[in-house]
Amino acid sequence: MDQQTVTLITGTNKGMGLEIALELGQRGQTILVGARNRERGQAAVTQLAEQGVQATFIQLDVTDATSIAQAAQQIKTDYGYLSILINNAGAAFDQHQAPATLPTSVMRRDFDINFFGLIDVTQALLPLLLKAPAARIINISSMMGSLTASLMPGAETYRASAVGYQASKAAANMFTVQLAKQLAATDAAITVNAVDPGMVATEFGGSSAATAQARGAKTPAEGVARTVALATRPTIDTATFTNTHGIVPW
Numbered sequence: 001m002d003q004q005t006v007t008l009i010t011g012t013n014k015g016m017g018l019e020i021a022l023e024l025g026q027r028g029q030t031i032l033v034g035a036r037n038r039e040r041g042q043a044a045v046t047q048l049a050e051q052g053v054q055a056t057f058i059q060l061d062v063t064d065a066t067s068i069a070q071a072a073q074q075i076k077t078d079y080g081y082l083s084i085l086i087n088n089a090g091a092a093f094d095q096h097q098a099p100a101t102l103p104t105s106v107m108r109r110d111f112d113i114n115f116f117g118l119i120d121v122t123q124a125l126l127p128l129l130l131k132a133p134a135a136r137i138i139n140i141s142s143m144m145g146s147l148t149a150s151l152m153p154g155a156e157t158y159r160a161s162a163v164g165y166q167a168s169k170a171a172a173n174m175f176t177v178q179l180a181k182q183l184a185a186t187d188a189a190i191t192v193n194a195v196d197p198g199m200v201a202t203e204f205g206g207s208s209a210a211t212a213q214a215r216g217a218k219t220p221a222e223g224v225a226r227t228v229a230l231a232t233r234p235t236i237d238t239a240t241f242t243n244t245h246g247i248v249p250w
């Protein structure tokens with residue numbers, strides 16, 4: 001990538017998004033801080049600046065078509081292309097309700113952000129990714145979305161009960177595979193991959209980072225290591241689902 005690497009991360013105002021922004025900014029990438037809330041996004045930009053990373057805030061609610069269109073237009077005007085899109089924004093609303101009774105209204109909320117939001121952002125930015133000499137789409141998925149792991153008694157996620165969240169991540173995995181195959185069949189130099197960060201100490205799901213850490217969650221730096229590798233290695237494969245140890249089952 002001879003051009004300046006321009007990287008947009010969704011959900012950058014805290015958690016793993018903020019850590020990814022910091023680490024990729026420290027490696028010289030131009031960071032666009034996607035956040036749905038202006039105040040929280042600007043606070044993240046300030047926090048990054050204090051750590052030596054100059055980043056730019058972009059208002060981006062992945063469930064809002066107008067916000068997505070405006071973000072795409074801003075990137076087009078300011079840069080004319082996008083090198084890396086990291087679909088990190090995510091949420092889970094299931095509250096451990098059982099599959100037999102979890103309301104579909106709750107599942108729709110999971111899907112709106114984790115699946116449809118991810119797709120809307122990706123489709124809107126694809127024309128700008130196609131303008132970069134070699135672009136990457138990295139979807140922050142989860143082992144919670146692995147059908148194979150959910151059937152393996154020894155797996156960390158075997159006992160998980162969040163069918164809306166899990167299904168939305170499984171669906172996002174399928175989008176990853178299908179888009180990767182479509183792009184690989186053309187001249188487009190764009191890879192599309194899914195990452196499992198593992199259990200990470202953030203405020204995800206409404207808990208505190210300290211509570212998650214007490215349950216054995218990894219630090220944000222450990223959680224983003226695979227994503228940072230995919231965003232910085234000179235060449236990478238496409239259509240993969242990996243964590244820091246390698247390939248994980250779809």
Ligand SMILES: NC(=O)c1ccc[n+]([C@@H]2O[C@H](COP(=O)([O-])OP(=O)(O)OC[C@H]3O[C@@H](n4cnc5c(N)ncnc54)[C@H](OP(=O)(O)O)[C@@H]3O)[C@@H](O)[C@H]2O)c1
Nearest residue numbers: 011013015016036061062088089090142199200202203204
């Ligand atoms: N933490 C874990 O153990 C874990 C494990 C596997 C996968 N993941 C995945 O990792 C990703 C990052 O999670 P995290 O742990 O860093 O959680 P987090 O600290 O809760 O951060 C989630 C981010 O997503 C943003 N977001 C939520 N809804 C959004 C929307 N509609 N539009 C734009 N941004 C929105 C949040 O913004 P607000 O502050 O405005 O809400 C926040 O910046 C998620 O995709 C999650 O599913 C997490």
